[in-house]
Amino acid sequence: MTMRELLDAQRAAFMAELPVSLEARRDRLKRAIAMVSDNAGRLCDALSEDFGHRSREQSMITDVAASVGPLHHALKHLKAWSKPARKPVMFPLGLLGGRGSIEYQPKGVVGIIAPWNFPVQLVMSPLSGVFAAGNRAMVKTSEYTPAVAALMADLAAGYFDPTELTFVSGGPDVGKAFAELPFDHLLFTGATGIAKHILHAAADNLVPVTLELGGKSPVVVGRSADVAQATERVALGKMLNAGQICLAPDYMLVPEEKEGAVVDGLVAAASRMYPTLLSNPDYTAVINDRHYARLTDWIEDARAKGAEVIAVNPANEDFTSSNSRKLPLHIIRNPTDDMMVMQEEIFGPVLPVRSYRGGIEEAIGEVNRRDRPLALYYFGQDKAEKRAVLDRTISGRATVNDVIFHVSQEELPFGGIGPSGMGAYHGEIGFRTFSHAKAVYSQPKIDVAKLAGMKPPYGKATQATIRRQMK
Structure with missing residues (x-):
């Protein structure tokens, strides 16, 4: 058929x-x-x-x-x-x-x-x-x-x-x-x-x-965040299915003075969860050669344009001689807007980390100058700051102090907004x-139209109904 x-x-x-x-x-x-x-x-x-x-x-x-x-x-x-x-x-x-x-x-x-x-x-x-x-x-x-x-x-x-x-x-x-x-x-x-x-x-x-x-779902790390907890949870979410998730954290915005600690935390967390990669049954491969080439090209594009690229490879395995399409987590430090990793949804184990010097408004501005994302993630204990991030950004959904978990809550809507x-x-x-949703109205036996003055010739009852509806 x-x-x-x-x-x-x-x-x-x-x-x-x-x-x-x-x-x-x-x-x-x-x-x-x-x-x-x-x-x-x-x-x-x-x-x-x-x-x-x-x-x-x-x-x-x-x-x-x-x-x-x-x-x-x-x-x-x-x-x-x-x-x-x-x-x-x-x-x-x-x-x-x-x-x-x-x-x-x-x-x-x-x-x-x-x-x-x-x-x-x-x-x-x-x-x-x-x-x-x-x-x-x-x-x-x-x-x-x-x-x-x-x-x-x-x-x-x-x-x-x-x-x-x-x-x-x-x-x-x-x-x-x-x-x-x-x-x-x-x-x-x-x-x-x-x-x-x-x-x-x-x-x-x-x-x-x-x-x-999809879209570029940001992680906003506040100054009150538990860095060890935040980086472990981001690493877990980013490496699940090798980052091939529409809800994966796509880039991080961290206070400038915490950037080094955040990068160290990501490396440590990824290394604990995946001490090896090539023969590790827990780690998933990239779906096909085209997507693998796309990801490796974007990594090289970032490196060529001045970013520091950190491949998290705890066992120092030789990926160049492997045809497994497994790709380690690559952390991109100091990414700029002209790099592909900051222009397109990554959909793989590549994580740009950007810093902000000022208050949370600077991070909010960074999020808002891009398309509305599918998800937004905020880490921090400052209630006013959390409220500012949630109120002043628009995303399909949000999770506080974790990533991705909102998708498993069956009574919360799963959906995006705008390009997401x-x-x-x-x-x-x-x-x-x-x-x-079919509307069903059942009329009583009484002649409602006559009572409301809706039957010509129109008169006092008609004017009374109009006045009541105009109040």
Whole structure:
């Protein structure tokens, strides 16, 4: 079947099923949980095959458990989320028997364009909201992770009818054609540049779109920060999945007098967690040769333009003779705006560290002269300073005294703003994103139009209604 035929089949099945019962939604959520849980080992193997090497434990945490958790959460809260919301009506209609409510209906068929960095979790986590809301789904997987894509398609066929959930794979041409389909909602996770094309394609069919993008997520270190704690947590977040995370700390802003201590702390923390790299099963490789070359080119670009580059290689391993695509953490000191590492989202284990001399306003100004980031991280114990950073910067989300952790909070919105995204999902917010909020008003038996003077010929009752509404 063509993609359009798959979409038509899903929409026909969806319309025939209406209204979609809570039992049907629970059943799909349970089957999604089983699909991932029953095949966790196979999914980890496929992930490692696609990356060249990927930590099995990391895959269990970030792709398997991080998929099952949101599905369980949706299963637990589905009944509460689905209840119609009673709303007050205009005076005096409520006294006369008028009633208003919002009912949450499924939209229909949701398209999901998934990225390569977490190719299981960034399919299944959205599906928790999609299925909870009562929809069907078509998923376009990344061509960069073909083993995972093939396995997910094979598994889905064993747990779902293709009119409930189906997967398609292929390169940019397939992705373009997928984005042009008249879905009832489209979710894209990926690069900002590609998102512009996705949005254009969806616009032709007036498809509502949720965009989960990226950006240069800053770490602002205040003078009251615990440097040892901050650097360990930043190093952990930056080296997870070898930095191939849309939420990874992209650059640090630190007080000038603490810069040396921050760099030393990063080196020490990374060395403790990864005393070796090449044969270390805990450390993940860069996804492919193109991205590896991009990262190494950017490191050389920074070095050539005057930055101090520190490769954190505790065991002094020879990476030049390895074809493993493992890349140590590279700390870039004194980065300038003309360097690629300060112009583009890095998406790898490269961390620029910049300093500021003045107060926190200087760091805030540095953040605000760039595009609004997907995430912002603040470290410090000064409550007024923390409030200033949160109030005077705009980011998709923020974490205080850690990095990335907000993504695991299922009832907090997962979404960006401006170039870092549009819309949000996770938890109840995801349920709302993939639902249509239908307003339902029930009129009482009394002739409200006559009582309100809305029937011609207009007269005193009409003027009374106008005066009341104009107050």
